[in-house]
Structures are given as structure tokens and as C-alpha cells.
Amino acid sequence: MFIKDSNSITPFEKKIWLSSPTMHGDEKKWVNDAIDTNWVSTVGANINAVESEVASFIGKKYGVGLSSGTAALHLAVRLCAEKLYGKPKTGHGALEGKKVFCSDMTFDATVNPVVYENGEPVFPDTESDTWNMDPEALRKAFELYPDVKLIVAAHLYGTPAKIDEIRRIADEHGALIVEDAAESFGSTFDGRQTGSFGDVSVISFNGNKIITGSTGGMLLTDSKEDADTVRKWSTQSREDAPWYQHEELGYNYRMSNIVAGVVRGQLPYLREHIAQKKAIYERYKEGFKGLPVSMNPVNETRCDVNCWLSCLIIDRQAMCPTVRSENKALYNPEHGKSCPAEILEQLARINAEGRPVWKPMHMQPIYRLHGFVTKNGDGRARTNAYIDTGDAGSIGEDIFERGICLPSDNKMTPAEQDAIIEVIGRCFD
Ligand SMILES: *Cc1c(COP(=O)(O)O)cnc(C)c1O
Numbered sequence: 001m002f003i004k005d006s007n008s009i010t011p012f013e014k015k016i017w018l019s020s021p022t023m024h025g026d027e028k029k030w031v032n033d034a035i036d037t038n039w040v041s042t043v044g045a046n047i048n049a050v051e052s053e054v055a056s057f058i059g060k061k062y063g064v065g066l067s068s069g070t071a072a073l074h075l076a077v078r079l080c081a082e083k084l085y086g087k088p089k090t091g092h093g094a095l096e097g098k099k100v101f102c103s104d105m106t107f108d109a110t111v112n113p114v115v116y117e118n119g120e121p122v123f124p125d126t127e128s129d130t131w132n133m134d135p136e137a138l139r140k141a142f143e144l145y146p147d148v149k150l151i152v153a154a155h156l157y158g159t160p161a162k163i164d165e166i167r168r169i170a171d172e173h174g175a176l177i178v179e180d181a182a183e184s185f186g187s188t189f190d191g192r193q194t195g196s197f198g199d200v201s202v203i204s205f206n207g208n209k210i211i212t213g214s215t216g217g218m219l220l221t222d223s224k225e226d227a228d229t230v231r232k233w234s235t236q237s238r239e240d241a242p243w244y245q246h247e248e249l250g251y252n253y254r255m256s257n258i259v260a261g262v263v264r265g266q267l268p269y270l271r272e273h274i275a276q277k278k279a280i281y282e283r284y285k286e287g288f289k290g291l292p293v294s295m296n297p298v299n300e301t302r303c304d305v306n307c308w309l310s311c312l313i314i315d316r317q318a319m320c321p322t323v324r325s326e327n328k329a330l331y332n333p334e335h336g337k338s339c340p341a342e343i344l345e346q347l348a349r350i351n352a353e354g355r356p357v358w359k360p361m362h363m364q365p366i367y368r369l370h371g372f373v374t375k376n377g378d379g380r381a382r383t384n385a386y387i388d389t390g391d392a393g394s395i396g397e398d399i400f401e402r403g404i405c406l407p408s409d410n411k412m413t414p415a416e417q418d419a420i421i422e423v424i425g426r427c428f429d
Contacts, residue, residue, distance in 0.1 A: 009350055009423055016352040016416055017409045019208045019309060022273065027265030034257045042235065044257030046264050051218070053267055054203070059196040060220035062227035065255030065263075066234055069182040069204025069217035074113040075230045075253065076200040076219055077152065080176045081117055084149045091249040095119025099145050103133045103154040103161075103180070104360045104372065105396045110154045110180045111361050122148070122371035123362045126396035130297055131311075131357075132161035134395065135169060136375040142173050144373060149175045155184035155194050156358070157405070158210070158277075158308035159298055163189055163197045178202065182217070185210050186274050186306040195220050205263050210277070210308050211270050213263035216255050276410035277307040280417065284310050284406060287421035291428055292318030296403070311357055313403040314338060318428065322401070326365065338427035340404045346423050347407065357403035360396035 030046050039045065047065045055063035066072045081094035088094050095117040102111045104123035114121045124141040127134035133153050142148065151170055153161050163179070170177050179198025181187075187194045195201040201220040205213035219230050232238070237250030285295050296311035320337040323330050329341035340356050347354040362372035374394045407420055 009419055011349065011351040012416060012419075013351075016407045016412050016420070018353045018355060018405060019408050020411070021207045021212045021214070022269070022410055024265065024269055026268065027262045030261030030264040031258055032261075034261045039257050042254035042256055044260070046257045046260035047255055050255075050260045050263045050267070053264075054218055055220060057267075058193045058201070058203075058220055060201065061222045062220070062224060064219045064221075064227050064230045064234065065260055066217045066219060066230075066253050067255060067259075068215055068253075069180075069202055069206060070109045070113065071234070071251070071253040072202040072204075072217040072219040073109060073152070073178065073180060074116050074251075075233055076178045076198075076202050077113045077119070077150070078117055078233070079200055079221075079226055079230060080150055080178055081119070084176065087248070093118035095150075098150070099148050099371070100150045100152060101133075101138060101141055101145075101148055101175075102152045102361065103156075104362055105131060105358050105399060106154040106156060106180070106361065107182075107358060108361065108364070108366075109182070110152055111367070114150075114152060119150075120370065121152075121361065121367060122373070123360070123367070125372070125374040125394045126360070126399060127162075127375075128297070128395055128399070130159050130161055130299055131156045131399060132159065133166065134375055135162050135165035137373050138166060138169050140375055140377045141371075141373040142169065144377070145371065146173070148173070150178070151175055152178045152180060153198075154180035154182070155187060157296055157311055158184045158187050158306040159296065160184060160187055160189040160194050160303050160305070163194070167197065176200075182206070182209065183308050184306060186270050188304045190302055200226070205259070205266075210273050210306050211263070211266035213255070213259040213266070216259045216263060218255075273410055274306045277310075277408060278305075280408055280410070280412065281307040281310045283414065283417050284312070284421065287418065288312065288424070291425060293424075307408075309408045310406045311403055312406060312424075313399060314340070316402065319402060324401075336428060340402070343404055343424055343427050346427055347420065350419065350423055352407045352420055352423075354407060355405050357400055357405060359400055360394075362394075363397065363400070 051063040102121040105126040124137035176199040179201040181195035182204035184194040205216035234253035239245040292315035293312045298305040320334040321332045322339045
């Protein structure tokens with residue numbers, strides 16, 4: 001076995017992260033405000049300010065601050081499920097026995113909330129144009145499962161899905177859309193902010209997102225009634241009564257005024273973070289010229305993308321033979337070729353963090369028995385990726401086999417990024 005010559009590149013003293021929180025100091029003012037006024041719980045000026053600022057920025061009438069993006073997705077899914085199917089008799093399981101079309105190549109937080117409500121996720125394949133749900137596969141999925149009434153669609157790595165087509169197909173079938181804009185806060189599609197397209201939409205303030213509250217999320221809607229319902233569910237569903245009165249199931253999902261203070265301090269920096277992430281994306285793109293790789297798609301003609309994570313995908317013919325089990329990857333190093341495992345090893349060696357792109361949900365042990373639909377209508381679900389034969393079972397599997405997320409931290413310097421580009425280049429020596 002030989003090692004490609006990247007040893008001359010000195011590892012970074014301070015780790016370069018995929019994407020880490022970037023504080024600016026303004027956060028302290030609002031957090032201190034909350035502490036000084038004793039409004040540290042789930043009511044207060046920061047929550048009110050953040051809800052109205054984010055809703056008006058995105059172009060939805062109401063925002064509800066919640067403890068996480070996942071909590072927001074859960075309540076979004078329950079809200080849509082109750083509109084479609086009514087209130088469940090047991091108070092729980094609003095999607096009992098119902099199938100829901102979900103993005104396949106995504107973080108599992110997009111999909112799990114469907115199961116919290118006893119629904120059954122079915123996965124239309126991904127498209128190479130945007131790395132998001134393929135409208136053609138969605139159309140096919142409706143042919144196979146015509147009764148489905150709910151779609152949960154994510155915008156991966158900040159790049160919007162073809163949400164206009166997804167909306168058109170949804171409308172043809174009387175289906176509702178939960179839009180998972182957790183990764184795409186600040187990205188636009190045809191001039192409109194992501195998060196404005198869903199019947200109910202969700203963003204996240206998790207620590208690694210484009211701006212953060214340390215944690216937190218928000219649900220967005222145009223309906224005051226829905227916003228009030230979600231606010232009530234998120235605070236244990238207390239009815240208006242002198243005692244704790246409960247008519248329906250509740251949760252402890254409300255955002256705290258401290259977390260909202262951090263978000264409030266971060267909001268003015270959203271534009272700056274996006275500009276930094278875009279510069280990182282462009283520098284990689286320029287730096288990889290001449291290598292057998294491409295960057296993740298950004299659909300420049302219709303979108304302005306926040307470039308939350310920069311990713312690359314290795315040309316098929318430049319992939320060295322790789323085998324992946326459920327928890328390990330093995331590869332044969334070859335001159336002129338590389339693979340995600342080799343690049344990630346080399347990045348780790350210089351103290352930089354990369355990771356494979358999201359492993360598609362239909363390949364995950366938890367969801368492998370669920371429906372999966374490619375645009376041709378077949379759904380050959382495989383759990384393990386393969387020895388390179390050039391025949392991936394689906395677009396999502398193919399992107400997973402060849403793609404990686406690159407260090408995209410907005411505090412990375414151009415010199416550090418150049419070293420990363422150099423190391424990746426040498427993987428193809
Ligand atoms: C981060 C993320 C979520 C979940 O948000 P949390 O705030 O971490 O709960 C949901 N969907 C996608 C696509 C995400 O990247």
C-alpha cells in the first residue's frame with residue numbers, strides 16, 4: 001500500500017470544523033437583558049422579537065419559537081396530519097397507518113417526526129440537479145401510492161429543492177407540504193425565501209446551522225389559528241382555566257428566552273455568514289479546477305443559495321474501488337483516483353473535519369423496509385454500498401457513494417482552505 005504524498009502539509013493547530021457556531025458578542029446583550037429582567041423562561045421580549053423578525057424576513061405571517069428544528073418538524077407534521085385526517089382518538093398518532101412522502105437523502109430529523117405520529121415514511125429518490133427530492137420520482141410515487149396527502153421536503157446543504165414543481169404535484173393530489181428549511185435559512189428560490197413555500201415550514205438554530213441559538217428552531221405559518229395551536233401544544237397544551245386543564249396531548253417544546261437572545265444577537269449576521277459561506281464555496285470550486293470532481297449543485301439561475309455546506313462529488317471514473325459495510329469503509333488506493341474514505345482520512349490527518357454526504361434514509365437499517373421510488377418507478381433499495389461497478393441503484397445511492405461534505409466553517413482562513421484544497425488534490429495524484 002502506498003500513501004499519496006500529502007505528508008508535507010502540516011496539520012492545523014486548531015481544528016477546522018465542518019461548520020461551527022460563530023458568535024459575535026451581540027448575543028450577550030440580549031442574553032444579559034433576559035437575565036437582568038428575570039425573563040429567562042419560555043416567555044419574553046427576545047422570543048417575541050425573534051418570532052416576528054424571522055417570520056417577516058422569510059415572508060410568513062407567524063413564527064413560533066421552539067426548542068429545536070426537530071420539535072418544529074414534529075408539530076408541523078402533527079398540524080398537517082390533523083388537518084388531513086382529524087384528531088386521533090387516543091390523542092396520539094395523528095398519522096396512524098398513513099404513508100408520507102419524505103426526502104430520502106437528508107438528516108433523519110426530517111423523517112423521524114412522521115414516525116413520532118405513527119406515520120410511514122416512503123422515499124421518492126433524489127435528483128442530481130439539486131440533490132433534493134426529485135419531482136419526477138415524486139410523481140411516480142403518487143402513481144404507486146395515490147392516497148398519500150403529505151410531503152416532507154428538505155433543502156439540502158442550503159440548495160433549494162424544485163419547490164415549485166413539488167408544489168404543483170402536491171396541489172394535483174390535494175397534498176400538503178411540510179418544508180424543512182433547517183439548512184437553507186436565507187436561501188431563495190425565484191426570489192422567495194425558503195421557509196415561505198410550505199403549508200407549514202421549519203427552520204433550525206442548531207449549533208452547526210448558518211446562524212444559531214445554541215439550539216432552537218422555528219415553525220412558520222400564515223395562519224394565526226395554527227400558530228396559536230402550535231404555541232399551545234409546545235407548552236403542554238394548557239387550556240384556558242384556573243387550574244392545569246388539558247384537552248389534548250402536549251409537549252415541552254417552547255424556545256427559552258435565553259436561546260432566543262442568542263438567536264436575536266445572531267440575526268443581524270445572517271447576511272455576513274452567507275457571504276462567507278459563498279466565498280468558501282467559490283474558492284473550492286476554483287481550487288478544484290482540473291480535478292475529476294464537481295461541487296454540489298446550487299441552481300444559480302433560479303436560486304440564491306446560502307452555501308451552508310460546500311460538498312464535492314468525485315467523477316465516477318475517478319473513484320477507486322470501495323466497499324462500505326454498515327459502519328466501515330475499505331478502499332484500494334489507486335493513482336489518479338480517490339474516494340470519500342481516502343479524502344476524509346487525509347482531511348482528518350491535517351486536523352480538518354469532513355463527512356460523507358447524508359446516507360439516504362432508504363439505506364438506513366431503521367427505514368430499509370420502507371417504500372423507495374426512483375423516477376423509473378423501481379425501488380431497488382440496498383443497504384450496503386458496493387464495489388465500484390459503475391451501477392449505483394439510484395441517484396441518492398450514487399451521490400452517497402461519491403460525495404463528501406467539506407470543511408465549511410466560516411472562520412476558516414483562505415490560507416487554511418488552500419491547504420485543504422492541496423490535500424484533496426494530492427488524493428488524486
Ligand atoms: C438540523 C436539521 C434538522 C433538525 O434541526 P435541530 O434543530 O437540530 O433539531 C432537520 N432537518 C435538517 C435537514 C437538518 O439539517
